[in-house]
Amino acid sequence: MVQQHKLITMPLAELEHVIINGRTTGERSPLTLFWSGSGIELHTTGSQLELEVETDYDHAEQWLSIWINGVQVSRLMLQKGRNWLTLFRGMNPEKVKHVQVVKEVQPMGADQLSLLQFHALRGDGRLQPVASKPVRLEFIGDSITSGEGGIGAREEEDWIPMWFSASDSYAKLTADALGADYRVISQSGWGMLSSWDNNPxxxxxxxxxxxxxxxxxxxxxxxxxxxxxxxxxxxxxxVVINLATNDYSAFHQPAWKDEASGQLYKQRLLPDGSFHPDDLARFELAVQQFLEKLRSCNPDAHLLWAYGMLGTPMLPAIYRAVDRYMQQSGDRKVSVFQLPSMTDATTGARSHPGKLAHAKAAEELAGYIAELLH
Known part of the structure; x- marks a missing residue:
């Protein structure tokens, strides 16, 4: 029989020892989570802990995963409204538990009602300080970085939140391997110049x-x-940048039309199937300009372009753009890393990299980053 203890409700904004993961505003009452992989992290005693969660959506529901002492113990679709979610119950009240709650899905911009907020904790234990992590990593990318297809059977083709898994993505796996704090900026289908369908x-x-x-x-x-x-x-x-996969796709898609202006946008191929040099040059310039922006925002970070999990057709252009940026700026804290390509055996849902592909990419990327940091 589980012993009952008095549960105390604690508004999140009033708690000192709760780590906020992911980009958000300074508002903590409530805490709004936007990006894949964002959430909270804490150490606590007690036998039971609950989290007050509020969510809303039209068609793209939110998913969370719960981690206790470094192990994922639950992954669930959230119901609309404001509800209490039990994180653990019946555990040894004297032992300190490491608890993480992770937002599994990316921002769903097409769903105007999309919302995920944390209001309060309710438990019978005491929060303990969480040691700061020595390394901080930022991952910028598309569906691969969002973990699309990281969970689910290979035959799944529906574009739904269920098949997004921040917990199985190379970003979280790389950060975990390095004992790092991390943040993700990613959108499925998006790129450097445009999305997969040429939308600029x-x-x-x-x-x-x-x-x-x-x-x-x-x-x-x-x-x-x-x-x-x-x-x-x-x-x-x-800062790990994994962009270009959708820019390559745009070369093989019809033009996108701006309905307001009537203007067409298209990354073009020549009759022989090669890239139009003008459009390839635009892509390379965009890479250079983004590196300039990243350096301005992150003056001391190493800028690492990591690319290749769905093939490497844009890799020569990335190398040229990075080299040109380094020559013109004198910036030497920049490099390119080729990620291992997905194989037939490591394919996941929606023809995207599966969990095994993400694990392989994380293993190699973590090794490279470890060398950069020493």
Whole structure:
């Protein structure tokens, strides 16, 4: 029989020893989570702990995972409304537990109601200090970095939140291997110049300097998603950029039409199937300009372009752009790393890298980053 203890409710904003993971605003009452991999982390005694969660959506529900002492013990779809979620129950009240709650899905910009907030904790233990992690990593990317297809059967093709898994992505696995704090800025289908379908508004660099500018709804604006991000509050040691996969796809898709202006946007191929040199040059210039922006925002970080889990057709252009940036700027804290490509055996849902592909990429990337930091 589980012994009952008095549970005390503690508003999140009043708690000292709760680590906030992921980009967010300074508002803690409640705490709004935007990005994949964001959440909270804490150490606590006690036999039971609950988290008050509020969520809303139209079609793209939120998913959370719960980690106790470094092991994922639960992964669940959240119900609409404001509810108490039990993180653990019946555990030894004297032992200190390491607890993480992780947002599994990326920002869903097409869902104007999308919302995930944490209000309070309720438990019978005492929070303990959490030691700061010695390394901070930022990951910038697309569906691969969002963990799309990291969970689910290979035959799954539905584009739904269920098949997104921050916990199985190479970003979290790399950070865990290095004992690092990490943050993710990623959107499925987006790229450097455009999305996979040539939409120039879906380019990650356009929104990098905002808290979560990829969310454009009125609710999101009111929650601070479009505020300028305060980079001084969290400076990474390494910024990992994994972009270009969707730019390659755009070369093979029809033009995108801006309905307001009637203008067409297209990354073009020549009749022989090679890249149009003008459009390839635009891509390389975009890479250079993004590196300049990243350096301005993260003056001491190593900028690492990591690419290749879905092939390497843009790798020569990335190398040229990075080399040109280094020559023109004199910046030497920049490099390119080729990630291991997904294989037939490591394919996950939606023809994306599966858990095994992410694990292999994380193993190699963590080894390279460890060398950079020493």
């Amino acid at each position: 508004n879906h380019a990650i660099p356009l929104y990098y300097e905002q808290v979560c500018g990829v969310l454009t709804g009125e609710r999101h604006k009111q929650l601070g998603a479009q505020q300028a991000y305060q980079f001084a509050t969290w400076q990474p040691h390494v």
